[in-house]
Amino acid sequence: MDEDTNNNSLIIVPKRVERIKLHERISHAVNALGFLLAAGTGLVLFYKGLKKLSGGTRSRQLHRVGAALMISAPFFVWGKDWQGWKKTWREITYFSKEDREFLKRAPMYMLGFPVKMPPQGKFNAGQKMNFLMVTFNSAGFVLTGGLLMLRRHLPEKAFPYLIIAHDIQAIVGICGFMAHAYLALLHPDTRPSFRAVIDGTVPVEYALGHHALWSESQKHKLD
Amino acid sequence: MQYAKLIDISKCVGCRACEVACKEWNETGIDDPKEHPFGYQSHEDLTYRTWNVVKFFELGNKKSDLIVNKTDQFNENLETDHTKDKLLFQYDALLGPEPGNLIETNLGSESELESEEINYSVWQVTKFFNQNTNITNQHEIPKWMFRKHGCMHCTEAACIKACPVDALTRNNELGYVRLNVSTCTGCGYCVDACPFDVPKLDSGAIWGFGKVSKCRLCSDRIQHNKQPACVQSCPPNALEFGLRSEMVKLGQNRIDDLKERGYKDAYLYGENELGGLNVLTVLPSKPKDFDLPENPKVPEYLNTWKKVVQPLGVLAIAGTALMLGFSFVNNLLQGSKKGDSH
Numbered sequence A: 001m002d003e004d005t006n007n008n009s010l011i012i013v014p015k016r017v018e019r020i021k022l023h024e025r026i027s028h029a030v031n032a033l034g035f036l037l038a039a040g041t042g043l044v045l046f047y048k049g050l051k052k053l054s055g056g057t058r059s060r061q062l063h064r065v066g067a068a069l070m071i072s073a074p075f076f077v078w079g080k081d082w083q084g085w086k087k088t089w090r091e092i093t094y095f096s097k098e099d100r101e102f103l104k105r106a107p108m109y110m111l112g113f114p115v116k117m118p119p120q121g122k123f124n125a126g127q128k129m130n131f132l133m134v135t136f137n138s139a140g141f142v143l144t145g146g147l148l149m150l151r152r153h154l155p156e157k158a159f160p161y162l163i164i165a166h167d168i169q170a171i172v173g174i175c176g177f178m179a180h181a182y183l184a185l186l187h188p189d190t191r192p193s194f195r196a197v198i199d200g201t202v203p204v205e206y207a208l209g210h211h212a213l214w215s216e217s218q219k220h221k222l223d
Numbered sequence B: 001m002q003y004a005k006l007i008d009i010s011k012c013v014g015c016r017a018c019e020v021a022c023k024e025w026n027e028t029g030i031d032d033p034k035e036h037p038f039g040y041q042s043h044e045d046l047t048y049r050t051w052n053v054v055k056f057f058e059l060g061n062k063k064s065d066l067i068v069n070k071t072d073q074f075n076e077n078l079e080t081d082h083t084k085d086k087l088l089f090q091y092d093a094l095l096g097p098e099p100g101n102l103i104e105t106n107l108g109s110e111s112e113l114e115s116e117e118i119n120y121s122v123w124q125v126t127k128f129f130n131q132n133t134n135i136t137n138q139h140e141i142p143k144w145m146f147r148k149h150g151c152m153h154c155t156e157a158a159c160i161k162a163c164p165v166d167a168l169t170r171n172n173e174l175g176y177v178r179l180n181v182s183t184c185t186g187c188g189y190c191v192d193a194c195p196f197d198v199p200k201l202d203s204g205a206i207w208g209f210g211k212v213s214k215c216r217l218c219s220d221r222i223q224h225n226k227q228p229a230c231v232q233s234c235p236p237n238a239l240e241f242g243l244r245s246e247m248v249k250l251g252q253n254r255i256d257d258l259k260e261r262g263y264k265d266a267y268l269y270g271e272n273e274l275g276g277l278n279v280l281t282v283l284p285s286k287p288k289d290f291d292l293p294e295n296p297k298v299p300e301y302l303n304t305w306k307k308v309v310q311p312l313g314v315l316a317i318a319g320t321a322l323m324l325g326f327s328f329v330n331n332l333l334q335g336s337k338k339g340d341s342h
Helices: A021-047 A048-053 A058-080 A081-092 A097-110 A125-149 A159-185 A191-197 A203-208 A210-222 B017-024 B064-069 B071-077 B081-095 B117-132 B160-164 B189-193 B205-206 B229-233 B243-262 B302-341
Strands: A003-004 A011-013 A016-018 A200-205 B003-007 B053-059 B142-151 B168-171 B178-179 B239-243 B267-269 B279-283
Touching: A016 A203, A016 B168, A021 A048, A021 A125, A021 A159, A021 A191, A021 B081, A058 A081, A058 A125, A081 A125, A097 A125, A125 A159, A159 B302, A191 A200, A191 A203, A200 A203, A203 A210, A210 B003, B003 B243, B017 B053, B160 B168, B160 B189, B160 B302, B229 B239, B239 B243, B243 B267, B243 B279
Parallel strands: B003 B279
Antiparallel strands: A003 A011, A016 A200, B003 B239, B053 B142, B168 B178, B267 B279
16 A cells, blocks of 8 residues: 555555456456366367377367366356346446447557557456457357267267367467467556456556546545 | 278178177177167177178168067067077078079978978068068068178278378378377267268267277288288188289179179279278179268368368467567567657
């Protein structure tokens, strides 16, 4: 805590502000681990250059472990705070005028050019897009992956559609994950937010800069 | 100098010695009998442990379903298990492989035939058919044929194209498709791709614990100048093994012979299919009569999947990495510019 003694009054300004709750962080970690396992082992069957890493059936066993982790991830949130999840979902699926403007400017921002982004709520439009992509892609993974496991009971014609759909989902998921990890770990503007997935907090300056509308709504907590 | 196996259906008596020899040499073990219900065939299809199965077929009419599917009815019509077994065996022996045996049999009354065991059995079988089906014309009585089913060792093998880790490769020198079990992940893509439905997965494959298996043309034997176990064991020499060119010649001679004997649709299967198979089959009639595809092909989806979707996927991932790399460097440059301006 910093102590601001201007105007002879004592105001306590927190350095960091909580952004992600514990159950959300657990869910995020389980999903990330599951995705890394599933994607890594899936790539072995996707790209022949990685064939030496297959380890026989080991890669397929780990692929299933990864899938199970990914499936279990949302239950940490749904089980702990269903109402909170519904609120988050409403927020995620609503794209305001600022969000649409954010998305227009996002490509240049992603490429590292200095772009002034419009003020955002708790989730910026890019995070919303990522959230939706992960949600629908995961649902797709469960559907196509599950059916692939059961394909001996399905018509022969189903296999090509299922495997190609599963592959396309994997490509979308891996590309999305790469961009997500880059922003969290390497991008100088957004890197400070990484600790949010560990202890749930982000620096106050970061919150004010990147989530101005949300920060405004949180001010009452300091009053 | 490729080798090939020649299967002559017109000579096969369905004894299944090849199945036993295969199991013995390769030590594949036995399947759970509960999973393979009663029928003429030892197994309905190939399994993880059974790399070749002698399939039973009928030329002319499709009445084999009567035997397999009307088992209960069949049992009710027979007095004892002993009679049933004896009858099935004799029926098998009497009707195949030469066509028309039963047609020429002069059936008498039950009392006349009782003393002659074989003819009595024929009478019983015929009576069974007449009582339980609409067969009235003796010419519609089926003629049994047998086809040894297993890996065809294709030149343009779909399984090799489908395998993501190159566990399946082709030995072009000897002419067979080998399976590297330690590399196999058990994904089953070869199972889906094979036009002959040959590779089979172990039961645990769905959970990632099983692998695939199939005939290896006894590569360990042929590399030591021995014939494959199945060929070695075949009593009527319905199986031959040798240089592919010689086997093609031998097969063509058999086809010519069969055609002369009235089998107009006789055909040497595998001479040109999928770039040439290393298991050739002398068929007395059309391939479809023996559960073989008329024009086997590498499934089209393999091209879409392996040559379009997967390269595009690699390109997309590489493109994303490139873009993020550019962004990282650009951010560093923009940062240093900001630093300079301050």
